[in-house]
Amino acid sequence: MQILFLGTGPTKPIIREKEKRSNSSVLIDGFLIDITPMFLEQVKDLEINPDEIDSVFLTHAHKDAIGGLEDLDKWIGKKINVYVPEGVNVFRFSKEFKNLNIVNLKPYEEIEIGDYNITPFRVIHYEYHPTLGKKFPTYGYRINNVVYAEDMEAIPEKSIKYFKNADTIIADGTMWFGKQIRGHLSIDKTLLLAKKFQPNNLIIIQAGRTYPNQSEALVEIKKFWDSIKGDTETNIYLSYDGMRFNANELRDDVKLDEGIYLPEPHARLIREGEKKLIIKEKEYPNMVGKPLFYMDDKYAYGILRLKKPKKISLKEFGMLKQEHKITDEERIKWWNGANEFYAYEFDILSTFEEPKPIELPKGVQTFVESTKFLSEDLEETGSGDVGGGETTGFGLQPIWIWGRKKKGKIEVKLPSKEVIKLIQKIETYDPTKVNNAQLADDWRIVNGWYSTYIETEGKGIKFSKETIINLAKLIYQEIVKRVKEGKMKHEFKPEKMKPHSRELYRIVSGESVIMAEWRDLKFLENLQDFTVIKDCISLIGSSVTQEHKPHDIDLLIRFDEPKNDFLKRAIEVRIAKMLPEELQDKVHFVWGEKEGPHDSFIPLYDLCFRKINPPKVVVMNENKIKLMEPYVPQKPLGSAYYDIDKFIEALL
Structure with a gap:
């Protein structure tokens, strides 16, 4: 079904x-x-x-x-x-x-x-x-x-x-x-x-x-x-x-014998993540949806599943060259005179760690009914999780294969997307040997491992934190290298990462993360200055109602006296300092009259919020404390208060 x-x-x-x-x-x-x-x-x-x-x-x-x-x-x-x-x-x-x-x-x-x-x-x-x-x-x-x-x-x-x-x-x-x-x-x-x-x-x-x-x-x-x-x-x-x-x-264990033949170098290009489309002159509806070995005349490189093909013209064939990698010379050699083709997208179900030698039947042009392997030992040839790969968008899990240890036949136990293992043999993992899609997926996998380690305090995964970080560094460095060489397209977006993934990224990259870029924040243009309390500070009392010189200068403030002493002093001291020295001691602040003055008054200040223009990102740096080195005081990470014990622990 x-x-x-x-x-x-x-x-x-x-x-x-x-x-x-x-x-x-x-x-x-x-x-x-x-x-x-x-x-x-x-x-x-x-x-x-x-x-x-x-x-x-x-x-x-x-x-x-x-x-x-x-x-x-x-x-x-x-x-x-x-x-x-x-x-x-x-x-x-x-x-x-x-x-x-x-x-x-x-x-x-x-x-x-x-x-x-x-x-x-x-x-x-x-x-x-x-x-x-x-x-x-x-x-x-x-x-x-x-x-x-x-x-x-x-x-x-x-x-x-x-x-x-x-x-x-x-x-x-x-x-x-x-x-x-x-x-x-x-x-x-x-x-x-x-x-x-x-x-x-x-x-x-x-x-x-x-x-x-x-x-x-x-x-x-x-x-x-x-x-x-x-x-x-x-x-x-x-x-x-x-x-x-x-x-x-x-439903059950099934025999996987069939394969799709692709002349050199096209099967290898699929393994390397360079070839995204398979082109055929005919439509093969009976082969769509099946797991198939993909191979050239010497090796099988893995297992794929064809999707329903799209009929394309000769012009569209030319426009899709970067996807199918077929040259004009190859097209003429294989399909001379053809003006219509079928373009098959595909899912990669498994990539063999090493290409498997095969014996290709004579006369094969498109599909192989029974694949004959030359290797004696074909056990566990699945390559691990390819979740999130470029071929499917995300979520494709591994296919797992058990060999009979007999030439020419192997048995495949599906599901092809089963959640069993992720990266195999972590101690021998080499990021330089995998294709771009697998490398990107492996980056996601180690992020998942790191998150699990942190959330379970190491109990939810068999690898140590150090092992996960070291593996993540290898993968990160290989991705960066390929991007610089123009061999891979990949963009790390730490501002969109979840906290544990962002933490791992910081560790392996050594970079501070800017949380947002202003290109996505055009809504800030709509923010304007606004007034919170009209006539917030007013002159009241005899200074207003009597003609003679008053003994005090009464200033009414229309909100409760702040519990935060810093805010209270900031208001009172600043106003007092703006007055002549002989009047500074006469200023009397009246807090808490929220309804405003009940007699004649002179409004002095509105309480307003003034927009900062232009808006800029303020980056919070993380610096470690080192003995005998100058240190700029900073807020402790994750806390509003300084913890003396943790400070001493960091020094030691």
């Missing part, structure tokens, strides 16, 4: 740099579950055609699940069935639909569509548990051996059996550890579902704003799962928008 996640986020979408989670929706072999307000954007981003959607199933009546019905009706261009939970009114969005045939589904009544058995069952979403999901009808669906339960905080007793013996459960995991919101599960409870029902695969959807970024989340999820799983062998996934896989691949 081909499964494509159109959206994997909560009600309010998450849009972050290199990480987008739109409203949750999934396409399972032509069955679209939920039609979100972001539907048109989702199908455009993923290049989904109307022919790929055969029918729609709705889970509940919230807008994030049914808000795209009108868009679907206009876009689909054909008649399709929309199956809705009993009691859900979809006509509040439109009085009628041109192409949508609304079909009410009763819970627990199985329907058959072709080779698929589909059963709707109740889950408890936004209501009190005793109603058993009846007050606010919310359905989960079991489609053959795949279970989908999107918005759920509990499972009624009658629905439990539909989670049993499932191959894959796709379930709500909206809130991060220790967080909770009405109508949804937190990630720890979702993982407990996996332990209870033990499917082959649990896929977490609807990750909300309480989550850290993808790579950090994967580390923490794995850590928690390892602590509770016992002998459970469920594979855990954190989904992301655009994630695709074949459910059949996920």
Whole structure:
């Protein structure tokens, strides 16, 4: 079963740099579950055609699940069935639909569509548990051996059996550890579902704003799962928008024999991260979505998965040269006279640490049916986490391969995105040997490690702090080197980093971090001077009401006497010093008359805020105290007060 996640986020979408989670929706072999307000954007981003959607199933009546019905009706261009939970009114969005045939589904009544058995069952979403999901009808669906339960905080007793013996459960995991919101599960409870029902695969959807970024989340999820799983062998996934896989691949161990042949140097260029597109003269729909070894005539370099191709013209072929790296001489040699081509994007599932020698069958031009390896030992050839890589945006985890120790055959145990390990063999890791995409991902990985180390005080990860920092330095220095040489595009953005990542960046780079650049702060132009208290300081008393020379000069101040002695003295001393010396001792300040004077008065000052122009960044430096060296006094980091014990500790 081909499964494509159109959206994997909560009600309010998450849009972050290199990480987008739109409203949750999934396409399972032509069955679209939920039609979100972001539907048109989702199908455009993923290049989904109307022919790929055969029918729609709705889970509940919230807008994030049914808000795209009108868009679907206009876009689909054909008649399709929309199956809705009993009691859900979809006509509040439109009085009628041109192409949508609304079909009410009763819970627990199985329907058959072709080779698929589909059963709707109740889950408890936004209501009190005793109603058993009846007050606010919310359905989960079991489609053959795949279970989908999107918005759920509990499972009624009658629905439990539909989670049993499932191959894959796709379930709500909206809130991060220790967080909770009405109508949804937190990630720890979702993982407990996996332990209870033990499917082959649990896929977490609807990750909300309480989550850290993808790579950090994967580390923490794995850590928690390892602590509770016992002998459970469920594979855990954190989904992301655009994630695709074949459910059949996920069910059992499968043999991976097929490969895609690319003449030298094109397979090697993929390994090095230079080649982003594979061009073929024909469309090969049966090869899309499969894991394939990618190889030339001597070596296999790793495993990739082809995406649905885009048909391009000869002119577009020329415009995409930087992506596919095919020269005009190669084009003429391979496809002389061709004016149309198919451009395949791809996901890298694994990159072998060293290229694997192969024996290529004679006459191969495009695909290899059975890959024959010459190496005896092919165990654990997975290269580690490639999460956040340039090929998928973010979140692609490693594929893990177990060899039979027989020539020509290896077995692959999927999932290709399983959260198992990150960088392998840290003691021999060499950042100069990996491609740009892997190097960028490794930087994210060590940031996740460092964060875990700090937050758990070293208990949540097997590496020492020193080891993590040393590895981070190697990766950082290699990235900087490649950027300077023009071999890699990468920009560190410390002002947008989370605190622990920013701390690690400071350590390895030796730089102070400016927290913001003013190019993004144009709103400051709207800020103007303003008055807080009109007539804040006024002359009152006999100086105003009598003609003779007064004994005192009374100044009324329209707010309470400050508890902060500095502010009180700043006002009184400054005013007194502006007066002739013979009058300074006669000034009497009257604090606390907030209503203002009750008799004739002379207003002297308004309390105003004056804007600083132009605005500039004030950088807070961090300097260490050293014996016998001059030191400019500074505020202690992380505290408003000086801690003598810590000061002495720093000196020692």
